[in-house]
Amino acid sequence: MKHLLTLAFVAFFSIGVMAQQADLRKKITVSGTAEAEVTPDIIYISISLKEYLKDGNSKKKVEIRELENQLYSAIQDAGIPKEDLTISNLSGYNTAAEKKKNPDFLASKQYRLKVNDLNKWNAIEEAIDAKGIAYTNIDSYDYSKIESLKKELKIKALLAAKAKATYLVEALGGQLGSVIDIQEQNNESFPQPMYRTNMLMAKTAGIAISAPSPEIDFKKIKLSYVMNTVFEIK
Secondary structure (H helix, E strand, O other): OHHHHHHHHHHHHHHHHHHHHOOOOOEEEEEEEEEEEEOOOEEEEEEEEEOEEHHHOHHHEEOHHHHHHHHHHHHHHOOOOHHHEEEEEEEOOOOHHHHHHOOOOOOEEEEEEEEOOHHHHHHHHHOOOHHHEEEEEEEEEEOOOHHHHHHHHHHHHHHHHHHHHHHHHHHOOOOEEEEEEEEEEEEEEOOOOEOOOEOOOOEEOOEEOOOOOOOOEOOOEEEEEEEEEEEEEO
16 A cells, blocks of 8 residues: 555655656747858869870870870960869779780770869860870769858748747737747759750761860859748737
């Protein structure tokens, strides 16, 4: 019996504590939204260089090093920092044994270049031996001030929520109190570029031809933020 009375007392005490902790404040829950679209100003381009044989003669091979030097010089002339060019992949570049065994073996090398102006890339492309370019394409793009824009939009969404809560509460003769809770929702859209691969080594009737530069559809980056808030009503 004593044990049952103890359990009953603990249960009664717990209910009393929960009642005391219940939030009885009057509240209003609202959402604020802010969004923006921006045009990408950072473009990442994939470049693949490949050795080739002049007139099909293995003794007249254009080495990958020569093509690479052309690329480096063109980038320097365009005023692009050298750290914006990185090697993304090697294909047979270090296989000396394969080259020795097969004189016709052709090595290739892939790069990734960061540019902010496609006109610069067009100039770079023209400065490189077209027969030594296997392909180029647009990998992705970005916006240089993306982080500051995100912060700005989140603040705008939060202020929009507060403004909405204020006029709704005041319409009923009340006064808005301090914020109780904030929850963030975001909808960031970074569409991938639409392009046609630039196949500079495409062959028609056995003759290497040069295709036009990639046709790019620069869809805008869209950022949208929703702030779900709870305010106290005084």
